[in-house]
Amino acid sequence: MRLGLCALILAGFAAAQDFPPGSRAPSIEYFPPEITTVYRGHAKPVQLQFRIASGFHINSNRPKQEYLKKTELKLDAPTDIAILKVTYPAGEDRSFPFSPDEKLSVYTGDFAVAVSVRPLKTVLPTKYAVHGTLKYQACDNAACYPPKQMPVSFEIKVVKDPNANKRRNPAQSPHAHR
Amino acid sequence: MKRDPIILIVVAVVISLMLVFGIQKTRHSQPLQGGAGKLQGQPAPDFSLASLDGKTLKLSDFHGKAVLLNFWATWCEPCKIEMPWFIDLQKKYGAQGFQVLGVAMDDASPSDIADFAKKMGVNYPIVIGKEAVGDQYGGLPYLPSTFYIDRDGKVIERVFGLRSRSEIESNIQKAMGSQGQVAQK
Numbered sequence: 001m002r003l004g005l006c007a008l009i010l011a012g013f014a015a016a017q018d019f020p021p022g023s024r025a026p027s028i029e030y031f032p033p034e035i036t037t038v039y040r041g042h043a044k045p046v047q048l049q050f051r052i053a054s055g056f057h058i059n060s061n062r063p064k065q066e067y068l069k070k071t072e073l074k075l076d077a078p079t080d081i082a083i084l085k086v087t088y089p090a091g092e093d094r095s096f097p098f099s100p101d102e103k104l105s106v107y108t109g110d111f112a113v114a115v116s117v118r119p120l121k122t123v124l125p126t127k128y129a130v131h132g133t134l135k136y137q138a139c140d141n142a143a144c145y146p147p148k149q150m151p152v153s154f155e156i157k158v159v160k161d162p163n164a165n166k167r168r169n170p171a172q173s174p175h176a177h178r
Numbered sequence: 179m180k181r182d183p184i185i186l187i188v189v190a191v192v193i194s195l196m197l198v199f200g201i202q203k204t205r206h207s208q209p210l211q212g213g214a215g216k217l218q219g220q221p222a223p224d225f226s227l228a229s230l231d232g233k234t235l236k237l238s239d240f241h242g243k244a245v246l247l248n249f250w251a252t253w254c255e256p257c258k259i260e261m262p263w264f265i266d267l268q269k270k271y272g273a274q275g276f277q278v279l280g281v282a283m284d285d286a287s288p289s290d291i292a293d294f295a296k297k298m299g300v301n302y303p304i305v306i307g308k309e310a311v312g313d314q315y316g317g318l319p320y321l322p323s324t325f326y327i328d329r330d331g332k333v334i335e336r337v338f339g340l341r342s343r344s345e346i347e348s349n350i351q352k353a354m355g356s357q358g359q360v361a362q363k
Contacts, residue, residue: 025319067252067286067294098256098340137253143320143339144254147285 026056026138026145032154039161041121043084046154048073048113050134057106058136060091064105068137069147073113075132080123081156083130084116097141119158127157216316217333222247222325223314227281227305230292235279235305238331243277244353245327246346249307249318251284252294256340257322261298263343267350268302275329276354278302283312283321326353 031049038044052058059068077083089112091105117130130153137147217223222245224238237245248264250257264278280302282291288306295304312318315325316336326335326349335349 065255067290068255069253096255098259102255104255139255140339142256142341143322144251144256145320146251146283147253 026058026140027053028058028134028136028138028150029053030134030150030152032152035127035155035157036117037157037159038117038119039164040119040123040125040158041161041164043116043118044156045087045114045116046156048115048152048154049110050107050112051110052108052138054109056138056140057094057096057104057108058138060105060107061088062091062105064093064103068104069135071107071134071136073115073132073134073152075115075130075152077117077130078128080120081128081130081158082118082120084118085114087114087116089113096139115154117156119156121164123158125158125160127155129153129155217325217336220333221331222327222333223311225308225311225314227307227311228288229303229305230288230295235303237279237327240277240279241331242329243275244271244329244350246276246278246350246353247281247325247327248278249281249283249312249315249321249323251282251321252286252291253284254321258298259340260322260324260346261300263346265299265301267347271350271354274354276350280304281307281311283307283309283318324349326350328353 029051031051033046033048036044036046058071061070061072063070071088073086073088075083075086089107091107093103094106094108095101095103113134115130119128132152133149134152135147135149138145222237224236226234226236229235237247246264246267248257248260250260264280268276268278280295280300282304284291284307286294291304291306315323320338322338322340324337324341324346325333326337328334334353337345337349
C-alpha cells in the first residue's frame, strides 16, 4: 500500500514535470558569486554559476555544428581591471528526440564559467563591478527559442598585495647581500 | 472502515501538488503561442519578402495552391529535421498544387542562409523573414512554426515545434483538400 503511494507521488511529480515542448519559455538563472578579494597585480578566477531550467538545453561554447549559436560570455570590465581569460565548461554530448542519431554539445542544468581577473598594480584598492552579458540560445525537445542575452555582473574587492613592498625593497630581504 | 491518516495526508498532498503544477502549466502554456490561434480560419496575412535568389516573393503569389508556410532558422536543430521531409513532400504533392515556402527568421547573412539551404538540398523557395512578418502571424516565440494555408488563402492549421512527418503530411492533405470540402457544402 505504502509502495503504491510512493509510486503515485512519483507519477504525480513526473506528470507535473512533463511540460509539452514549446509550452513555456526557457529560463536561465544566474547566481552572482560573493565578492572576490583580489590582490593588485595578481590574477584570480571568479566562478559564475548558471542554472538552466529542466527540460531545456543551450549550446555549449563549442557546438559541434557550425550554424548553431555558441554560449558566450561578453564582459565589460572597468579600466585597469583586466579580464585575462574566460573558461567554459566542456559541453555534454547528447542526442535529443528530434535527432536521435546526432550528438549535440550542450549545457543542461547547472554550469559554471570561470573568469580570470587581474587588477593592474596601479589600481586604487576598492570594490569594482564587472558587467557583461551571457549570450545563449535555448531549445527544448521539439523547438528552439531565439538567441538571447542575459545581463551578468559580479564584484571584486581589490586590495594591496601585502608582499608587494617586500618585493619592491630588496634591502629588506635576508638574501639581498648573498 | 478505518483509514490511516498518513495515507489521507499523502493523497491530499499529491492532489494539491498536481493541481498547483497543473495551474502553472496552463498559465505558462498560453502566452507563448501569441496571437497565432486567432489566425485559424482567417486569411493568411500577405507579405512581400526577398528570396534567396534576389527576387521578391509575396505569399499571394501562391494563391490557388495549398501552402505550407514554415518559419525556421539555421540555428534551429529541430527545423533541420523537418527540411528533408518538406523536400520529399514538395516532390510528392507539388504537381497537385502544393507549395512549401520557407521563411528564414535568422540573423545569419543571406549568403549563409543560401549556403545552408543548398547543403540541405532545399527544393522550395526561401525568403528572408522580418520580425514584422512574424508579428503578423501572431508572434513567433520559438521555431519551427508552421502554418498550413488552403487554396483559398486561409490558415487551416498552425503548428509550433517539431511534429512527426505523418502529422505534417496529414495537414498538407487537409490544406489541399479543404477547397473541395468547402465546394461540396
